[in-house]
Amino acid sequence: MSLIEIENLSVTFTAQGRVVRAVQNVSLQVAAHESYGLVGESGSGKSTILRAICGLAPVSGGTIRIGGEVLRHDRRFAARVQMVFQDPYASLHPRHTLDRTLSEPLAIHGLGDADRRVMQALEAVGLPTSFRFRYPHQLSGGQRQRVAIARALMLEPEIVLLDEPTSALDASVQAEVLNLLARLRAERGLTFLMVSHDLAVIDHMCDRVLVMQHGRAVEEMAREDLAGARMKTEYARSLFEASADRMMA
Amino acid sequence: MTLLSVKNLRVSFDTETGVVEAVRGVSFSLGRERLGIVGESGSGKTMTGRSVLRLIRPPGRIEADEMRFDGQDLMRLSEREMRALRGPRIAMVMQDPKYSLNPVMKIGAQLMEGLRKRDRLGRTEARAKAIAALEAVQIRDPERVMEAYPHELSGGMGQRVMIAMMLIPNPDLLIADEPTSALDVTVQAEVLKILDGLVRERGMGLIFISHDLRLVARFCDRVLVMYKGRVVEELAAGDLLNAKHPYTQGLLNCLPRIGGDRGPLPGLDRSAAWAQEA
Numbered sequence: 001m002s003l004i005e006i007e008n009l010s011v012t013f014t015a016q017g018r019v020v021r022a023v024q025n026v027s028l029q030v031a032a033h034e035s036y037g038l039v040g041e042s043g044s045g046k047s048t049i050l051r052a053i054c055g056l057a058p059v060s061g062g063t064i065r066i067g068g069e070v071l072r073h074d075r076r077f078a079a080r081v082q083m084v085f086q087d088p089y090a091s092l093h094p095r096h097t098l099d100r101t102l103s104e105p106l107a108i109h110g111l112g113d114a115d116r117r118v119m120q121a122l123e124a125v126g127l128p129t130s131f132r133f134r135y136p137h138q139l140s141g142g143q144r145q146r147v148a149i150a151r152a153l154m155l156e157p158e159i160v161l162l163d164e165p166t167s168a169l170d171a172s173v174q175a176e177v178l179n180l181l182a183r184l185r186a187e188r189g190l191t192f193l194m195v196s197h198d199l200a201v202i203d204h205m206c207d208r209v210l211v212m213q214h215g216r217a218v219e220e221m222a223r224e225d226l227a228g229a230r231m232k233t234e235y236a237r238s239l240f241e242a243s244a245d246r247m248m249a
Numbered sequence: 250m251t252l253l254s255v256k257n258l259r260v261s262f263d264t265e266t267g268v269v270e271a272v273r274g275v276s277f278s279l280g281r282e283r284l285g286i287v288g289e290s291g292s293g294k295t296m297t298g299r300s301v302l303r304l305i306r307p308p309g310r311i312e313a314d315e316m317r318f319d320g321q322d323l324m325r326l327s328e329r330e331m332r333a334l335r336g337p338r339i340a341m342v343m344q345d346p347k348y349s350l351n352p353v354m355k356i357g358a359q360l361m362e363g364l365r366k367r368d369r370l371g372r373t374e375a376r377a378k379a380i381a382a383l384e385a386v387q388i389r390d391p392e393r394v395m396e397a398y399p400h401e402l403s404g405g406m407g408q409r410v411m412i413a414m415m416l417i418p419n420p421d422l423l424i425a426d427e428p429t430s431a432l433d434v435t436v437q438a439e440v441l442k443i444l445d446g447l448v449r450e451r452g453m454g455l456i457f458i459s460h461d462l463r464l465v466a467r468f469c470d471r472v473l474v475m476y477k478g479r480v481v482e483e484l485a486a487g488d489l490l491n492a493k494h495p496y497t498q499g500l501l502n503c504l505p506r507i508g509g510d511r512g513p514l515p516g517l518d519r520s521a522a523w524a525q526e527a
Contacts, residue, residue, distance in 0.1 A: 042404075042436075141290070170289040170460055175503035175514035182513065204505035204514075227508035240507075242438070245463045245490075247507045 002029035010061035035192040037206030045215040082152035086164035088144035142173035162194040200246035254278040256315040273478035285469035293478040340415035346407025350399040357395030382413040405436035
């Protein structure tokens with residue numbers, strides 16, 4: 001049984017009489033401890049899938065199951081599934097210190113020992129513990145993304161949803177954050193569902209990948225097939241060819 | 250022919266804790282070509298671009314041995330003469346359409362403002378020119394976009410509107426600061442094609458500022474690599490992926506590659522002599 005099962009998911013937004021079908025009949029399954037990637041251009045619906053899992057986008061059709069249970073957005077869900085957003089400048093509260101940002105989930109879930117846990121979390125993501133009482137504006141973009149990752153891990157979730165976690169970062173900082181994510185996944189046996197428009201990042205991080213276009217699933221590939229250019233659909237191939245400068249020399 | 254020549258440009262900021270030098274002795278020259286400036290955030294690439302337009306606010310200071318554009322010494326021009334250059338001769342496309350367009354003014358009104366005030370065109374004529382400018386950047390329904398507010402446009406559309414606006418007066422030099430970093434790959438390719446066409450057809454000079462080495466390698470003719478306010482390497486764009494300087498190599502090596510071994514990515518080693526203050 002897969003840990004994440006999405007069946008015929010549809011997400012439809014209505015705005016000013018216009019109907020936007022952001023996701024249409026997408027199905028996918030992610031096994032425990034797997035890392036699964038979603039790629040496509042902007043507007044292809046890849047981020048909307050993550051948002052639907054979190055309850056940030058309205059599910060208009062289909063089902064999402066986590067560990068066999070139909071999705072319910074309660075406290076237990078938050079302890080199992082957490083998300084890291086694209087822009088670390090926007091996703092942290094500007095007037096909360098790191099200490100407050102990191103201890104809030106603990107308080108909500110009634111977990112004690114906040115002091116030790118916060119210090120541990122900072123260490124786990126490679127931030128000096130002296131940063132504990134700093135505000136986000138005192139940190140660089142890479143450091144902020146580390147905080148966002150630390151926050152996502154406070155409740156020791158099984159599943160982490162990653163929405164373009166490095167696309168706002170410089171190349172050298174991207175490398176550090178990707179290394180951090182890979183290490184945390186190995187250490188804690190995490191399951192990743194990761195969105196990126198960069199095929200090289202997806203190839204580096206994920207075991208399987210789903211190519212999306214206009215809200216629909218186009219093609220699912222194993223990593224070996226991606227690297228070996230064995231795609232079946234024309235769209236996946238064009239995406240691959242547009243990334244020619246990201247291949248191994 | 251040299252359009253712009255910059256010698257020993259320095260930008261410094263007086264702060265409470267002393268002087269911070271954002272740009273430290275940058276020199277380059279530009280013809281009617283595409284010059285890329287790459288570097289990480291904080292390397293001084295944006296400050297270099299803004300200096301050419303003298304758009305650094307106090308307490309920032311610009312100093313240069315020479316900064317010459319089309320025969321004029323930019324360091325000696327009065328503020329009034331500078332204003333006459335900004336826009337019609339040298340234009341700049343800023344990074345983020347969200348912050349650079351007026352949020353409470355329709356796109357059409359923003360495009361027509363310059364035409365009406367600077368070129369003293371009538372309403373109808375200004376409108377026709379604005380629509381033509383939108384068409385030139387491949388916006389499919391310019392009539393609708395003219396009536397839209399910035400928040401009603403996607404990032405890619407907003408970015409194209411900004412490029413259209415900058416190109417209306419037909420500048421000789423365009424400075425584009427991360428014009429495509431907010432866009433995804435396919436839209437990015439379209440915007441680059443538009444810029445490329447303008448360099449070829451109008452013989453415009455282009456300074457293309459970006460943190461994306463692969464993009465610059467593909468798109469520009471020549472590249473400056475900046476680190477901590479200095480140019481560490483200047484090379485033909487085609488040679489960028491085989492750069493010799495350890496910093497440039499480091500930047501390239503830390504990118505993941507399709508078919509790579511998925512081991513930890515090498516970090517950037519900043520301990521070598523080149524990274525230290527000179």
